[in-house]
Amino acid sequence: MNDKPVNNRAWFFVLPVLIIVLFSALLPLMTVVNYSVQDTIGQNSFFWNGAAWFRELLDPTTDLGDRFAGALQRNLVFSFIILIIEVPLGIAISLCMPRSGWKVGPTLVIMALPLLIPWNVVGTIWQIFGRIDIGLLGYFINSLGIDYNYTGDAASAWFTVVAMDVWHWTSLVALLCFAGLKAIPDAYYQAARIDGASRLSVFRNIELPKLRRVLVIAILLRFMDSFMIYTEPFVVTGGGPGNSTTFISVDLVKIALGEFDLGRAAALSLVYNIIILAVCWLFFTVTTHLDQREGRPS
Amino acid sequence: MHALRVRSSNDRLHEFGLEGWSLDLTLEQVSFAVGGESLISDVSLSLARGTMNVLLGPTLSGKTSLMRLMAGLERPSSGRILIDGKDVTGIAVRQRSVAMVYQQFVNYPTLSVYENIASPLRVARVNAAEVDKRVQEAAKLLGLIPMLQRTPLQLSGGQQQRVAIARALVKRAELVLLDEPLANLDYKLREELREELPRIFAASGAILIYATTEPTEALLLGGNTATLWEGRVTQVGPTAQVYRQPHQIAAARVFSDPPLNELAVEKRDGLVTLADSRQLPVSGFLGGLADGSYRLGFRAEHIALGAGREGGLTFQGVVKVTELTGSESFIHVDAGHGTWVCLARGVHEIVPGAAVEVHIDTRQIFVFDAAGQIAAAPSLAASA
C-alpha cells in the first residue's frame, strides 16, 4: 500500500508523546496483561496461570464470574436507561435553544456548565443533594410521601445515579445536536414552510435525517462514557446498597485495591477493555458505512 | 538557451529571477483509486512550460483528482509523475513548486489583501523589499491596488478570487492549477476574468492547468485541451483541433454546447437504415463504412431549418421550444429521433408546434462506431 510522502523530521516532534504514552499507558498495560496470566502466592513471587483467570471470569458459577455477570448486566442496563433518556432529551433541548441573536451566547454557557464540573464534585453534589436529612432532593421527595433513601433502597439508589448522569451529560448531547441543527441551510426550513409542513413534520423529515451523523457520535460517546462510569456513582453510593449499584469499574477497584487480587483484577480489566473496544469498532464501522452510502464529497 | 536546470524542490532560486529553465510535466499511465472506486484510469499526459492546458469534462469526471495528483496532494495508485524528467511521484507538495486556485475563494480571512498575497513569500522567507515589489506587481496586474489594506470579507466575490489568483501568481510557481476558478462568479465577471487570465500568467512562463465544465471556456482560453470522461482522458491536443476533430464520441459530447445531436444508424448488406426504418442513400461518407451500428454526431450549428437546401440529410420535424438570446436562436426540434437543438445566428422566432424541414450539413458530420471511436469525418477528409 502506498504511503503518503515521507517527511522524517516529523518523528522528532512525536517522540516526547511516544515516551509519555509508553510510560503512562503501554508499560502499565503490558503489566496488566502480565498479571492476568499469572498467580501469586504472596511475597512478590508469581507463577504462570495461563487462561485460568479468564475462564473463571467468564464462568457465572464461580464467585468472580457471578460478580462479573451481575456487574456487566448492571452496566448494560444503566447505559441503556441513560441513552433512552439523554438522547431524546438532548435533541428536545437543542431544538429549543436559540440559534441566532444575543441569547445564543448565554444559552451555550449555561448548557456547558454541568460538563465543566469535575466528576467527583458532581458525585459529591448529588450525594448531599439526595440526602434525606439535609439534601433538597431527598427531603423534598420524602415530603411528598414517596419513600426515598439512596443509602438503603436499591431503586432510590438507581434513581439517584441515573438522575445525576442525566443532569451531568445531557448537555453534551444537546450541544452536539445544536451544532448539527445550525448546519442545516435555511432554504430547507423555507421550503417546508411553503409546503405547509407542520413542526413535527419538519422535525421528522428535515431535522432528524440531517442529525443522523451527529447522533451517532453522541450515542457512541455517551455509551462509552457511561459504560466506563466510576467516579460519580462511587462517590454517591459506594456501590451500595449491597451491590445494587456496583458497576464493573467499582467491582474492579474493589478486587484490585481492596482484595489485592491482582490476577483476577487484571483479567477483568482486559475483558472490560475488549468489550469497550468492540463497541467502538462497531460504531466506527457503522458510521463509515453510512458515510460511504451517502457518497463521498466531490 | 540556458542549459541551467533548476531542481523543482528548490524554490529559492526563483528569488534571483532565473528564467529559461525548461519544464515539462509528464504523467505516465497514472491511475488513482480511493476506497475501491477508481477515480483516474491510466492517464498519460505531457505538458510543456508556458502553455495553457484545459481539462474539460463534466462534474465527477476526475478533473479535481487529476489536478491533486499533479500538485502532489495525492499519490497515484500506479504510474509515475515526472517533472523535467525527474520522478516526483513521492515528493510532497510542499517541496514542489505549485500554486492552486480553487472554486471557492480561498483566502486567509483575518489577513489584509496585502498580507494574503504576500503569504507564500513570507513562508519562503523572501526579504521585505522583494515581497513589496512582487505584491505590488501582482496587485497591479489584477487591479487590486485600491484594496490592499482591506480584508477579503470586505470584498466582492470577483475581487476575492482575484486575491487568490494574485497569491498564486506571486509565488512564481512552475505549475499553476486552477480548479473551475470562475464557477462561483457572476456570468459577466466570469467573462472579464477569463479574458485576463492568459494575459496575467503569460509572463510567468508557468504551466497553467485550468479545469472547467464549459466548452466555450475551453475555446476562449485556447492552448491545449484534454477531454475527460469518467476518469479517463479521451483526447488531448490543441483546443481547436480537439473541438473540430474528436476521436471518440465521449470527447465530442463533452466538447459540445449545446449538446451534441445524435442519430443512430445501421449499415447492413449495403443498406443504411434508421430506427424508424427510413433508408439513407449509401454514398459519400457512408459508403466506405463496414457493416454495423453507428452513431452520427453533429453539432447544433450544423443543422439548418427551412426548406430548399441542397444536399445533406433532410428530416421533417416539429419545433418544440425556441430560445432567443438576440445573438443566437436555439430551436429544439423533434424529428423522430430524439430532440435535436439547432443553433442559428441572429433572431429566428419560430412558433412551437410549427412543422419545419431539418437539414443536416453532412460535411460537418462525425460518424462513430459501436465502440465510440470515430469511423468517418467528412470535414477531415476535405481538409486532408
Add this chain to the structure above:
Amino acid sequence: MSRITLDGIAHAYRGTAGKQDDYALKPLHHVWEQGMAYALLGPSGCGKTTLLNIISGLVTPSEGRLLFDEKDVTRLPTEKRNIAQVFQFPVIYDTMTVAENLAFPLKNRGLPRAQIEARVKEIAGILDLTPDLNRRARGLTADAKQKISLGRGLVRADVSAVLFDEPLTVIDPGLKWELRSKLKAVHRALDMLMIYVTHDQVEALTFADRVVVMKDGSVLQVGTPLDLFERPEHTFVGYFIGSPGMNLLPATITGNRARVGTLEIQLDGTYPNFIDRTAQLGIRPDHAILAAPGQGLPVQVQRVDDLGRVRLARVMLGNHPMVATVPQDMSVPVGAAGVLFEPGRLHVYIDERRVEGAAA
C-alpha cells in the same frame, strides 16, 4: 390570482433608510401579469434576490405594499401566499421517495389520497420523473433533484406563481439545456406566473417573456428579450446582455456626426449639442462586421477567438478596444482590417442613457 403588484416596494436592511445608499432595493412600482414568465437579471448584490424574497414572503419590505390581485399581502406569511419557490440547490426530503416528496404538500393540506396520486402522476409526467417515482430521492442526480423541488411547488393546484432563485447553479452545462427547455414547456403547459432570478443573461433571455434588468437596487429596464438586445436603454443593459456585451466607444457628437478619436462616423439621426455630458456610441459585436481593409472604419486586429459557431475579433478602433464578428466566409484576418456597422444598430448614449436622435 391574475396579477402581483409592487406598490412603492423598497427595502433597507437597517429599518428605515436615511440616504439612497442604504437601500438594498430602491422604491419601485411594477405589475406582474398572470401567465407571463419574468426574469430578474443583474449582478450579485443588485437586489434581485431581495425582491424575490419580498414576493415570496421570506422578507418583509421596509416600505411599500405588495398586492396579490387587490389583496394586501405585505405581512402575510409565506405559507398563506399561493406561491412555490425553487432554490439554488435542490431541497428535497432525504428520507422519502420521489412520489412521497411530490405528495408532501398535498398531504399536509389534507387532500384525499386518490386526488394526491392523480396529481403526483400528472406533475411527474410533465417533468419526466415517472420512471423514478418509487426511488429514494436521495440517490438521484442534481438535475433530477431540482425537478423534484420544482414538482413539489407545482403539485398544489392553488399555486399561482412559481419563484426561481438561480435554480440552475448546481447543474452541469449539458443538463442545463434539458432543464431549461423543460421549464419553458412547464410554463406553456401550466400557464402560471413565473419569476426567475439569475445573473446569467442566457438563462434570462431564453426563459422569459419579460426581463427586468437590475443594478444596485434599481430597475434599469424592463422589456422583452429582443427589446433589451436591440434597444438597451442604459449602457449597463447593453454591457450586461449579450456575450460579449455591447461595445461602448467614447465620442463627441455634433449634429449628425460623431467623432471617435480621429475617426468620423455618420449617425442615423441628428442630435443637439451635449456640453459637459459623457457621450458614448454603442454597437453590439453582432452588428459590427469585420471586413477587408479599406471598407468601413479602419481597425487593427489584435486577436481572433474561434468559438466554433462564430469567430470574434478583438480589434482596436484608433485607441479604443472593440469586438467585431468575423463573417463565416472570411479567412482569419491579421493586422489592418475594416469594420462595418449594420444600419440602425448604432446607439447614442448620453450620461449612460440612450438618446434617440431626430430624424435626419
